[in-house]
Amino acid sequence: MLKVENIKKSFDQKEVVKNVSFSVDKGEAFGLLGPNGAGKSTLISMICGLVKYDQGDIWIDGLSVKKRPLEIKKKIGIVPQEIALYPTISARENLLFWGKMYGLTRAETKRKAEEVLSFVGLSERAKDKIETFSGGMKRRINIGAALMHEPELLIMDEPTVGIDPQSRNHILETVKDLNKSGVTIIYTSHYMAEVEYLCDRIGIIDQGEVMALGTQRDLCNRLANGTVIEMKLTNLNEEFLQYIKQIHGVERVMIKPDTHAIDICINETENPLPEIITLAVNANIQIETMERKEPNLESLFLQLTGRSLRD
């Protein structure tokens, strides 16, 4: 369905997307996971033809985005990160407008608008202006607007930012249902749980580069030799952290903001844990708790980048 091939993009001589390649199959749910500023939105803007890429090419259903932009735009639906709706007109009017923008006939637009309103659970608020909606409801209409023309590929750019858990669950279920109905999904987020829940395959992106790509199991298997240990400490200081980093078998150390906890990424075959504990005792640092974390995307991301997804 989608093939991204050696894409590069620079803004003001700063490379923000670096030679990215991946592909997404028809009917697949693909997640792009990365912290804010990783280059996810730029990548998506290039896929939907909003931003021109400097190098490489993007293919959707065998058509080049560069060469056949209008045909491609009919095949894809975009749910932007922002609420891209007209706040002073009603939900129904918004949907009707976006339907017409995709060339739907009047009858088709009306039918589809009712269908979409029902799908996102907002039929009863159809006549209300968008500006009167809660954040979650706005997000649902934002998704609905992208569904009006029944796209084959739905690209969702952080569609759950800033909403309550209830609305988030509703959106996630909606996306799941869409995928089940055969729509190919590209879902970007910096919420690991969402991507884990929705996506078959995941690409981890940071600083414009795809760091890892594969199914959840593939990615977690990468941590087979690596473990993340979370330690809560008292009298934590910078000197101690520098010593830990020098211990053989310690791959990365990350301080958790606003806590006295650190995540230490270690290579289990080297078993550096006794040395870490001895060092803490000698430095008069008390270890309050120590926990081995299950391998997940968060710990993989930490291992790959030394940073948290929420950085």
Added chain:
Amino acid sequence: MQSLHIAWNDVKIRIADRSALIMLLLLPLVLTAILGTALKPIMSNEDSFADTTIGLYTADSDSLARIFEEDVLRKLDFIKIESTNKEENLGKMLKEGKIDVGLSIPTVWSENVKEGKLKEVRLFSNSDKELKAAVIESILTSFVSRVQSVSHTTNVVMADLSTSQAVAAGPGEVTELASTITVELTNQGNEVTPITDRTIGKETVSSMQYYAAAMAAMFLLYNITTGAKSFIKERDLETLARLKISPTSDWSIILGKFLGTLGFACIQFLIFIMGTSLFCKVHWGDNVGQLLAMGGAYAVAVSGLSMLLAGLIKEMRTADLISGIGIQILAFAGGSMLPLSQFPDFLKRLSDVVPNKWALTGFLEIMAGVNWGEILPAIIGLFLVGIAAMLIGTLRLRTR
């Protein structure tokens, strides 16, 4: 087709914005009513110099006073004379509204005419009849000036002749010559300086009509900034990005935004015409076709300028600033605040370059009942300004 959907959506959004609706539809109607009524005494028909009644007091039967009354004042069609035998009556008649201007000609007015001097004539007027008073004063000044010129010229010529060889021909011929010169010059002196008013069309335009046209020209100008702001708002809301992601070309989006502004400007114009006709009894002329053509061309001009502005600015604050100050300056320069006739010459020349002046003049000419030939240059000019501005704006927006 997509352009039309964008345009219609734009119009709906603007109609949904009640504060903007009040600003652009109701305010011009209210302002027209207020300004038209408040400035009626200054600008109304009553103060046009058609049908001016002069109260005339002549202290005696001086020959020059008689010439002024019989050969000057009574020969002007628009002047009626109410004679009185007491000077103090003039003030009373003025207060009672029986006369517009009072003139008091002193005893033996022509007494010092041989010295090229005339006694002063007193002129009585009301502040609300300034225009009529000014006209009568100019007639009087013109007459006095010519009488003094004739007298002075005759004196000089006769002094010259008395020393020249022609005198040798005999005193009879000199007297005859002096008489001929005097008669000829006097005849010229009696020709009152023509008061020219550029009369356009068949009808006179009232203050209410002037301000209706002025408010139409001014409030349609606001579409320049509202159109540009609508573009900036689309960008801020990310709906512009969403439009660009849809299978709609950039040209269609820009054309749609242009048509949206044009549509709203046309609606605003039509509502204003109907509102002022119904509630303020403004007569917009007899030719509806001319009015629609002028209004349409002006709407094209402001819509095109809105696209140009959208191409030039990026911030909503800049648009607000232009809306607050720039439009007021344009409106002032275009004669929407003060009548164009009150402008000094340099401002009149400056106002020739602002399109709202062309529109205002066009509306006034239509009200006065001109033919198509006289308003066609303004219609074509406004249309071309709109199209040119839209094209430049489009290029700017596409390359941004």
